[in-house]
Amino acid sequence: MAAAAGGLTATEDRTTVRIKNLVRTLGGRRVLDDLQLSIAPGEFVALLGRSGSGKSTLLRALAGLDHDVAGSGELVAPDDVSVVFQDARLLPWKRLLENVVLGLPGPDAAQQGRTALAEVGLEGRERAWPLELSGGEQQRVSLARSLVREPQLLLADEPFGALDALTRIRMHTLLRQLCERHRPAVLLVTHDVDEAIALADRVAVLDEGRIAVDIPVELSAPRSHGGPEYAALRDRLLARLGVEATS
Numbered sequence: 197m198a199a200a201a202g203g204l205t206a207t208e209d210r211t212t213v214r215i216k217n218l219v220r221t222l223g224g225r226r227v228l229d230d231l232q233l234s235i236a237p238g239e240f241v242a243l244l245g246r247s248g249s250g251k252s253t254l255l256r257a258l259a260g261l262d263h264d265v266a267g268s269g270e271l272v273a274p275d276d277v278s279v280v281f282q283d284a285r286l287l288p289w290k291r292l293l294e295n296v297v298l299g300l301p302g303p304d305a306a307q308q309g310r311t312a313l314a315e316v317g318l319e320g321r322e323r324a325w326p327l328e329l330s331g332g333e334q335q336r337v338s339l340a341r342s343l344v345r346e347p348q349l350l351l352a353d354e355p356f357g358a359l360d361a362l363t364r365i366r367m368h369t370l371l372r373q374l375c376e377r378h379r380p381a382v383l384l385v386t387h388d389v390d391e392a393i394a395l396a397d398r399v400a401v402l403d404e405g406r407i408a409v410d411i412p413v414e415l416s417a418p419r420s421h422g423g424p425e426y427a428a429l430r431d432r433l434l435a436r437l438g439v440e441a442t443s
């Protein structure tokens with residue numbers, strides 16, 4: 197693990213992510229204000245928050261992409277982090293397998309890439325070009341590219357936000373399976389309360405620069421929309437997001 201920000205020394209413990217008292221000021225506003233958050237190895241945390249509440253700012257800091265975040269509090273995150281964005285960001289001039297293994301060291305990289313593509317349901321498509329794929333298939337490649345690196349931490353910034361509802365449900369199932377197999381710690385940013393509840397072990401809401409609520413999801417699988425416990429959790433999260441529940 198590496199201390200990515202702040203002057204405090206990281207102590208070895210069982211957390212993959214540990215953030216204490218993190219402050220990030222942007223445009224004269226404290227976007228992250230004394231933020232605390234921990235994620236255990238293999239734990240899946242979903243992060244909700246209104247537009248502009250600082251979710252992407254937090255992800256950038258965790259990904260090591262924000263070089264100005266240093267100097268406040270403590271931010272401990274692993275060096276091996278993979279990030280999945282809303283758009284798959286594949287290189288259109290490289291075939292799928294090349295996209296997946298780009299920069300991956302070792303003589304077994306190609307085989308690992310083929311296995312990863314098979315895991316996301318794209319066996320036999322190794323030599324296809326990204327532009328031959330649907331949006332959902334491109335996101336599958338993006339997941340394969342992330343997980344073939346066996347990261348300790350997977351950051352996902354609205355990865356399914358651009359997909360249609362049915363594809364999104366399929367991607368939920370796939371992501372859950374992949375995470376159960378590879379066991380990275382996950383921080384998933386989403387605007388979709390149902391997606392958060394469907395996937396996460398804990399759902400946190402970012403508000404006023406802090407984690408306003410952090411709730412374990414203790415519903416048994418499959419987490420159907422019908423049950424009273426589901427509805428209660430959904431209403432609680434929506435209320436914290438300032439949305440009145442309609443059902």
Ligand SMILES: Nc1ncnc2c1ncn2[C@@H]1O[C@H](COP(=O)(O)OP(=O)(O)OP(=O)(O)O)[C@@H](O)[C@H]1O
Nearest residue numbers: 222223224227245246247248249250251252253254
């Ligand atoms: N480089 C910057 N300079 C000034 N302000 C910025 C900068 N980057 C982000 N902000 C502001 O910081 C706040 C948080 O932005 P951020 O993108 O983290 O929010 P978000 O919760 O991810 O929003 P959304 O859900 O709409 O994607 C916003 O008010 C944004 O305008």
